[in-house]
Amino acid sequence: MDRRDALKTMGASLAAVAMAGIAPLTHAAILKDRSKGKKRLVFYFTATGNSLFVAKQLSDNPLSIPQELKKKDLSYKADEIGFVFPDYAASAPLIVREFVKKAKFEAPYIFSVITFGNACVNVAEWWNKFAGENGVKNNYVNTILMVDNYLPVFDMNQQMTIDKHVDENLAKILDDLGSHKQFILPSDMGWFNEEGLKRLQDAHFNMTADKLLQVKEDRCIECLTCANVCPHKNFSLTDRGLKIGGMCEYCLACVHNCPQKALTLRSAREGRPGERNPEARYRNPNISLNEIIRSNRQ
Template identity: 40%
Template sequence: MKVFYFTATGNSLDVAKRFGGEIYSIPNVLKGDQFHFEDEKIGLIFPCYGFAAPKIVREFIEKITLKSPYIFVIMTYGNKLAGGVNWFVRYAEENDIHVQYADGLLMIDNFLPFFNIEKQKMKKKYTEENLSRLLNDVNQKKRYIRNGSFTDSMLTKAIQYFYKRNPNFNTDKDFSVGNDCNQCGTCVKVCPRNNIKLDEHKPAYGGNCEFCLACINLCPQKAIRLKKESNPNARYLNENVTLKEIITANN
């Protein structure tokens, strides 16, 4: 089994490790020269962004060739999936990737503009119970696609239309770097886009931002901040994943 994942703060990597098999980082695959993969079972695990898939996952789907009788998708999310799962299954089909199983897994939401990490940690999300179900389903090669309501589908379409019409919404222009930055370079190492460089004083962003917020959540000094966020002191790294693993995954 081969499992492909994209992660910023560890949730999707944590899930990918639970499934086992050969684990591939999507950013690293895109930086390589091998784009055709075959196996008896292939998995795709990534977070929900804007009730759809992150841009880097879409680029992966457009570029990759996957050959397998059983392809499964797990979309991690922290609040609401809307029509994200169905949207992605259709998107994959358009790129000749045929999904047999697709579902979501509710986890801690690390989207700092909207959610307070500390409050998220206190919510009961039944992640372990639901993950056990997903593992069992895939182990038995169950065929299932999570269906959203008509309202969910329209919500996903509306959000995606908004992003398309507003390309400067949620970009690295929304970040600021404080004087407490000690130029450790962690932000450079965790960025899946290679979008950050260290200048003489602090990180400099290049405008090719995934808005995954890895640089903000994983900064040891909490020196990188959003202009608007619910709790500037709250940051998140999945407890089952190390910073070193995130660096290996994204750079």
């Protein structure tokens, strides 16, 4: 179907639903229908819902990478396979890398959409190379700008007021995927250099939860939401309260989703970056806490 036909179909669908008196489909929903008849598998990782929101526009049943990793058989075959995940320091979360290393994927069209909040630098080319080295040949890698959930630098209250044109950019990506576009987003290094990036990545990817986090004990109600949203099982309850430890993704799902704002990043004085605004937290407004729990719970 070409673009003109797609627009025609969209017009016809809108007229039909208007007559039927039901809510019109969104642009995304209509374009998603274009993959009907083809088997499309979309795998995602999310901490605060941005990547799940995108994954849900690409598939009716996106598959959580932390949940898939529990399965024995990690062989996937489809007409189209997609990956959606956040950019962490111009690279992919560790759990996404682990999945791509362990699993086997077979599809004539493979795409990746990486959500980011401020500067995506060379993440698309980095991912294309990393995935390629692990047997996954991407036909399409693009990024999409959304709220930046990186607490050391950004105030979530301020981030949420910025219009990042998500709907328009997502519609373009959906259009690209509908026509099986071949595209790898070129790098834009800006003021970054390879050495600086490497230092940044080392700082993020050699992290343990106890080094990164601290609990405000007067706020913690031991609800264990942190444990439920952590993809690495880093929280447990003991007689002495919440116990934190283990290899950390630095995804910040625990900090953002704590209903009491009882988890914070250790302060700069202790050698950690601290936070821009410890009272401001974020979860994508279209995604529920239960969805994050179902995505990540171990």
